[in-house]
Amino acid sequence: xxxxxxxxxxxxxxxxxxxxxxxxxxxxxxxxxxxxxxxxxxxxxxxxxxxxxxxxxxxxxxxxxxxxxxxxxxxxxxxxxxxxxxxxxxxxxxxxxxxxxxxxxxxxxxxxxxxxxxxxxxxxxxxxxxxxxxxxxxxxxxxxxxxxxxxxxxxxxxxxxxxxxxxxxxxxxxxxxxxxxxxxxxxxxxxxxxxxxxxxxxxxxxxxxxxxxxxxxxxxxxxxxxxxxxxxxxxxxxxxxxxxxxxxxxxxxxxxxxxxxxxxxxx
Amino acid sequence: xxxxxxxxxxxxxxxxxxxxxxxxxxxxxxxxxxxxxxxxxxxxxxxxxxxxxxxxxxxxxxxxxxxxxxxxxxxxxxxxxxxxxxxxxxxxxxxxxxxxxxxxxxxxxxxxxxxxxxxxxxxxxxxxxxxxxxxxxxxxxxxxxxxxxxxxxxxxxxxxxxxxxxxxxxxxxxxxxxxxxxxxxxxxxxxxxxxxxxxxxxxxxxxxxxxxxxxxxxxxxxxxxxxxxxxxxxxxxxxxxxxxxxxxxxxxxxxxxxxxxxxxxxxxxxxxxxxxxxxxxxxxxxxxxxxxxxx
Numbered sequence: 001x002x003x004x005x006x007x008x009x010x011x012x013x014x015x016x017x018x019x020x021x022x023x024x025x026x027x028x029x030x031x032x033x034x035x036x037x038x039x040x041x042x043x044x045x046x047x048x049x050x051x052x053x054x055x056x057x058x059x060x061x062x063x064x065x066x067x068x069x070x071x072x073x074x075x076x077x078x079x080x081x082x083x084x085x086x087x088x089x090x091x092x093x094x095x096x097x098x099x100x101x102x103x104x105x106x107x108x109x110x111x112x113x114x115x116x117x118x119x120x121x122x123x124x125x126x127x128x129x130x131x132x133x134x135x136x137x138x139x140x141x142x143x144x145x146x147x148x149x150x151x152x153x154x155x156x157x158x159x160x161x162x163x164x165x166x167x168x169x170x171x172x173x174x175x176x177x178x179x180x181x182x183x184x185x186x187x188x189x190x191x192x193x194x195x196x197x198x199x200x201x202x203x204x205x206x207x208x209x210x211x212x213x214x215x216x217x218x219x220x221x222x223x224x225x226x227x228x229x230x231x232x233x234x235x236x237x238x239x240x241x242x243x244x245x246x247x248x249x250x251x252x253x254x255x256x257x258x259x260x261x262x263x264x265x266x267x
Numbered sequence: 268x269x270x271x272x273x274x275x276x277x278x279x280x281x282x283x284x285x286x287x288x289x290x291x292x293x294x295x296x297x298x299x300x301x302x303x304x305x306x307x308x309x310x311x312x313x314x315x316x317x318x319x320x321x322x323x324x325x326x327x328x329x330x331x332x333x334x335x336x337x338x339x340x341x342x343x344x345x346x347x348x349x350x351x352x353x354x355x356x357x358x359x360x361x362x363x364x365x366x367x368x369x370x371x372x373x374x375x376x377x378x379x380x381x382x383x384x385x386x387x388x389x390x391x392x393x394x395x396x397x398x399x400x401x402x403x404x405x406x407x408x409x410x411x412x413x414x415x416x417x418x419x420x421x422x423x424x425x426x427x428x429x430x431x432x433x434x435x436x437x438x439x440x441x442x443x444x445x446x447x448x449x450x451x452x453x454x455x456x457x458x459x460x461x462x463x464x465x466x467x468x469x470x471x472x473x474x475x476x477x478x479x480x481x482x483x484x485x486x487x488x489x490x491x492x493x494x495x496x497x498x499x500x501x502x503x504x505x506x507x508x509x510x511x512x513x514x515x516x517x518x519x520x521x522x523x524x525x526x527x528x529x530x531x532x533x534x535x536x537x538x539x540x541x542x543x544x545x546x547x548x549x550x551x552x553x554x555x556x557x558x559x560x561x562x
Contacts, residue, residue, distance in 0.1 A: 005372075005472035012369035016381070019366050022440050023388045026399035029409055033402065038412065085298070092295040100296065107299035110307070115501025117518055118307070118542050121525060125313055125535065126306035145302050206392045208504060213525065222394040229398055229508065238402075241395040252390040256383050 027245055034238035054239035061236050067224035071205055074136065074220055078143035079151075079200035083193065085144065086151035090159045112149035119146060120213030127214065134216030142214040143204045150203060151196040158192035159185075195258040202251050314535035323532060331536030341520065341537065348517035349544070351431070352500040355438045360492045362439075363446035367487070368480060370447075371454040382451060389444040397508045400437045404428045404509065429511030437509045438499045445498060446491035453487025454480060489552040497545045517541060 034054050036047040058064060089108055093101040111119040123142050127134065162185065170180040186193070208222040215223055221244075228234055315327040335341045370381050388396065403409045404427045411423040427433060457480065465475045481488075503518035510516070521541060524534025 008472055008476070009369070009372060012365050012372070015362060015365040016369045019362060019443060020384065023385070023443065026396065026403050026440070027388070027391065029403055030395070030399040033409075038407075089295060092291070096292070096295070100292065104295050104299060107296075107303050110299075110303050113497075114307075115497050115518075115541065115545055117501045117503060117521060118310075118538060121521070121534065121538055122306035122310040123302075124525065125310045125531065128531075129309055141302065202390050206390075206394075208393050209502070212504070212522070222392065225394050225398070226504065226508075229394075229401075237398065241392070241398060244392050244395055248391050249387060252387055253383075255390075256386075 030238055031242040031245065034235075034242045037235060054235040058236040058239045058243075064221070064224060064228075064236065064240060067219055067221045070136070070139075070218055071221040074139050074143060075201050075204040078140050078147060078204045079197050081140070082144050082147040082151045082200045083155075083197050085148050086155045086196065087193075089148070089152050090156040093156060094159060108152055109149045111145045116146070116209035117213075120210040123210070124213040134214060136218055138214040138216070139211055139218070139220065142210045143207055146207060146210055147200045147203055151200050154192050154196040154199065155189065158189050162188055191258050195255045198251055198255050198258075202248055202255075206248070310535045311539055313532055314539045316532045318530045318532050331533045332540075334533060335537060335540060344515055344520055345517045345540070348500065351435065351438075351516065352496050355435060355442070355499045356492050356495045359439055359443055359446045359495050360450075360488060363443060363450050363491055364481075364484070364488060366447050367450040367454055367484070368476065370451055371480070382447075385444055385447050389448075393441070394504070396441055397437060397505055400440060401428060401509055404433055404436070428509060430513050431510070434506050434510040434514045434516070437505050438502065441502075441505060442495050442498050445494045449490035449494065450484060450487040453484045453490075457483045486556055489556050493549055493552045496548045500545060500548075501541060 035050050035052070037051065037054070039046045039048045089104060092104055096104075120142065123138070123145065124134075127138055132138065166184055166188070167180055170184045171177070175183070206222060207220075208226065211220055211223055212226075219227070225237065225240070228237060313323075314331055315329070317324045317326070317328055317330050335345075366385065370378055370385075373381060401408065405411070407423070408428065410427060411420075414420045415423065461479055461483075462475055465479055470478070501518050503516065503522040506514035506516040506519055517537070518541065521534055521537045524530045524537065528534075
């Protein structure tokens with residue numbers, strides 16, 4: 001057990017508390033403002049009574065809803081595609097010669113290690129060079145490139161912990177490779193697959209810096225919000241921000257619990 | 268350990284095996300090559316081209332790099348962005364280390380909960396976090412309105428938003444969790460009996476912190492510093508959203524070359540410089556760690 005040191009702990013606790021306040025106060029403020037709008041009566045600030053007006057306005061805002069739909073499509077396609085690719089890369093890493101595996105791994109990790117601005121503009125230039133016009137497809141590719149490393153890491157850790165005995169038993173008993181994959185290997189990896197896909201979804205849904213480069217006329221929600229905030233203030237933004245915060249918080253807590261559950265303990 | 272035996276082992280006809288092997292290698296090495304490595308190479312190549320009368324001239328030249336050093340305020344903005352990122356990195360690493368040590372000193376049961384609450388904002392919408400920071404710092408923001416209402420000021424403080432300080436605060440808040448995680452993970456690896464032994468031998472908690480916890484946490488601290496630096500140096504949306512015209516950082520200059528200014532070769536060259544700077548930061552961190560190790 002660690003020694004007691006009340007003075008140090010109090011000091012550190014104070015810093016930690018300040019950190020939490022700095023992280024959460026803005027979020028809480030936005031949520032509060034979505035229910036209680038700021039009023040100004042003769043130059044003095046006050047709050048309007050509780051109202052769901054911004055939420056009603058949100059539902060009527062077609063631009064935001066269209067962007068939300070785009071974001072959902074992109075996030076679903078990108079996270080599922082990333083899962084398939086990440087599985088493939090993970091199998092490759094454990095089965096191919098070490099040099100090949102490491103080569104693949106370095107390349108796959110690059111977009112996550114480099115600043116997003118680099119990944120974004122290099123994709124933009126590459127698409128331009130092959131004269132592929134920007135649209136939904138380029139956004140999805142941009143997201144996949146950025147997400148795969150995260151899912152790959154989650155999946156690989158689990159795969160390496162599996163060990164080969166069940167797989168060998170399955171193959172010895174006459175199951176084909178495909179049957180072994182579907183009935184033996186994947187079920188054992190379920191927690192890693194689910195948390196990988198959730199993580200991918202959350203990152204894709206939020207991705208801004210790469211998307212700004214590869215998006216054409218069709219934009220995702222963060223880009224739409226970015227454009228709206230530049231122009232000025234719209235009360236719907238507070239409502240939307242609150243909904244998104246709640247939504248991402250739920251996904252994140254779900255991932256956290258999955259990673260912690262006994263079955264998913266490996267990751 | 269081999270969960271997926273290679274096709275050679277399960278024994279399909281030889282010829283099909285070779286074709287399958289080729290496809291397998293091709294997919295796994297070809298896709299990353301095509302979608303990651305080639306785009307990076309292509310942007311490095313474009314940085315050596317030039318733009319003349321709105322047309323890209325496909326002749327290799329160092330003109331864009333020369334422009335960085337001689338023309339306009341590129342170098343000046345680069346240096347001030349470097350300073351800004353370094354300041355954010357410094358304050359965040361200090362805060363994150365304190366917070367990581369705080370979490371580390373809790374009981375295992377509460378550790379997860381506290382860590383989780385520091386990590387949660389990491390997954391929350393980046394653009395909304397910037398927006399919410401703005402709604403506090405803005406001219407019509409909560410801070411100004413609150414101070415006005417309390418009668419502490421009679422004019423909104425404009426410098427709260429659209430200033431270098433605002434960018435500094437926003438970046439620090441946005442990227443704090445990225446520094447906490449690696450530092451905490453490094454501390455988490457310290458064997459408990461090291462601390463028990465040091466206590467038995469009469470070390471005070473402060474001595475244990477200085478001589479055991481912090482030295483062993485070094486790799487995490489270096490990683491946290493590198494993450495913070497890379498992310499803040501390359502960020503071009505935060506400075507624009509909270510910095511306004513004051514917040515002209517290097518990342519924004521790069522981005523603007525692909526938007527309004529529309530000079531891709533120059534933008535690529537500036538991006539190569541940005542990339543080289545972040546790689547240098549990684550190398551520097553690695554070097555410090557190695558020297559510590561040898562000593």
